[in-house]
Amino acid sequence: xxxxxxxxxxxxxxxxxxxxxxxxxxxxxxxxxxxxxxxxxxxxxxxxxxxxxxxxxxxxxxxxxxxxxxxxxxxxxxxxxxxxxxxxxxxxxxxxxxxxxxxxxxxxxxxxxxxxxxxxxxxxxxxxxxxxxxxxxxxxxxxxxxxxxxxxxxxxxxxxxxxxxxxxxxxxxxxxxxxxxxxxxxxxxxxxxxxxxxxxxxxxxxxxxxxxxxxxxxxxxxxxxxxxxxxxxxxxxxxxxxxxxxxxxxxxxxxxxxxxxxxxxxxxxxxxxxxxxxxxxxxx
Numbered sequence: 001x002x003x004x005x006x007x008x009x010x011x012x013x014x015x016x017x018x019x020x021x022x023x024x025x026x027x028x029x030x031x032x033x034x035x036x037x038x039x040x041x042x043x044x045x046x047x048x049x050x051x052x053x054x055x056x057x058x059x060x061x062x063x064x065x066x067x068x069x070x071x072x073x074x075x076x077x078x079x080x081x082x083x084x085x086x087x088x089x090x091x092x093x094x095x096x097x098x099x100x101x102x103x104x105x106x107x108x109x110x111x112x113x114x115x116x117x118x119x120x121x122x123x124x125x126x127x128x129x130x131x132x133x134x135x136x137x138x139x140x141x142x143x144x145x146x147x148x149x150x151x152x153x154x155x156x157x158x159x160x161x162x163x164x165x166x167x168x169x170x171x172x173x174x175x176x177x178x179x180x181x182x183x184x185x186x187x188x189x190x191x192x193x194x195x196x197x198x199x200x201x202x203x204x205x206x207x208x209x210x211x212x213x214x215x216x217x218x219x220x221x222x223x224x225x226x227x228x229x230x231x232x233x234x235x236x237x238x239x240x241x242x243x244x245x246x247x248x249x250x251x252x253x254x255x256x257x258x259x260x261x262x263x264x265x266x267x268x269x270x271x272x273x274x275x276x277x278x279x280x281x282x283x284x
Contacts, residue, residue: 001063009050011035011059015066022070030075034065037079072205085134089160094152096214098130101271102191104278105245106131108269109189110139112241112280118186119143122235124176124228125192127214129157129169135189136166145183147174150213176224177231187241188232192224193217194247221247225254229261236283243280251276 005014012031019027036043038058054062065078076082076097082089084098085106091097112118113135120143123132132146146169148154154171161169172179195203195215207215217223225244232242242263246254251268258266263281271277 001066002059006059007051007053008035008039008046011054011062012046015062018066019070024069030069031066033075034069034078035062037081038062038065073209074206077209084130085138087130087134087137087164089128089130089133090156090163091128092156093209094150094211095128095156096191096210098128101277102131102245103134104269104271105189105191105243106134106138108278108280109135109141109187109241109243112187112243113140116186116239116241118241120185120237121145121187121189122147122180122183122185124188124190125149125214125224126157126171127153127191129160129171131189131191132157132169133161133164133166136161136169137164141187142168144169145172145180145185146170147172147176147180149173149175150211153211153214176227177235180235183235184237185235185240186237187243188228188236189243190224190228191245192228194221194224194245194250196221199249221250222253222257225257229257229263233261233283238283240283241280242283243278246276246279248275248277251279254279 002014005011015031016027019030032043032046036046038061068078074097076091082091082098085103121141123146126132126146126148129146132144135141136144151173154173158171174180193215194217200216258281262284264284265282267280268276269278
């Protein structure tokens with residue numbers, strides 16, 4: 001692929017053309033992220049290195065990574081990391097890749113903690129730990145518990161906590177609330193699996209690389225919302241809050257679930273694409 005290319009400019013141009021021919025929507029972006037990872041420089045600095053010539057080992061590695069991307073493997077899994085809330089998170093196929101939209105969940109919990117003087121939080125389905133770790137770094141919460149059913153996910157989350165100098169997050173292997181014994185929290189937050197089995201069939205190829213356990217949910221994708229709405233009150237302090245990321249296609253059904261369980265001050269918050277992304281509710 002890169003027979004006649006060895007500097008940054010030519011490599012990017014060749015990779016972009018190749019990825020575009022494979023139907024990738026953002027070929028230049030992918031090419032730049034992967035190359036900056038190999039060179040271990042910020043993507044924004046690639047412009048200053050256009051004439052820099054890579055050694056053969058680096059070019060071979062770049063070609064291998066571009067071919068993986070052409071097969072629709074997510075860029076984050078290829079580079080092994082992703083940025084979330086300005087922090088760097090390790091990711092692999094054991095964890096869901098943190099999305100930009102999930103930052104809205106974190107921002108709302110930070111806002112609640114600051115304005116309502118909340119100090120403790122439980123992050124369900126923590127995955128990479130991006131929510132819990134970001135809350136520790138940027139919020140006023142002092143006592144944070146993060147749980148996940150997957151031991152492999154928790155290992156990644158613990159490594160991310162260490163890499164981001166976070167020490168006040170307690171990680172627990174638990175199926176939702178199963179092992180959260182005799183603990184009470186000001187806020188319960190979650191980005192739960194919410195893709196229905198039917199929806200999963202039609203997902204983009206990139207999402208099929210991510211763990212099904214972190215994506216799919218039974219009961220037409222509503223299982224975890226029902227579990228959280230019906231059980232969270234046992235673990236919430238007085239006037240505590242639930243903040244969950246939404247399946248935008250079913251936000252009205254999810255809101256109804258929380259209404260039926262007598263939560264109050266229910267609010268739906270849109271993301272930057274004006275899609276319903278976050279539900280915030282208070283223990284009634």
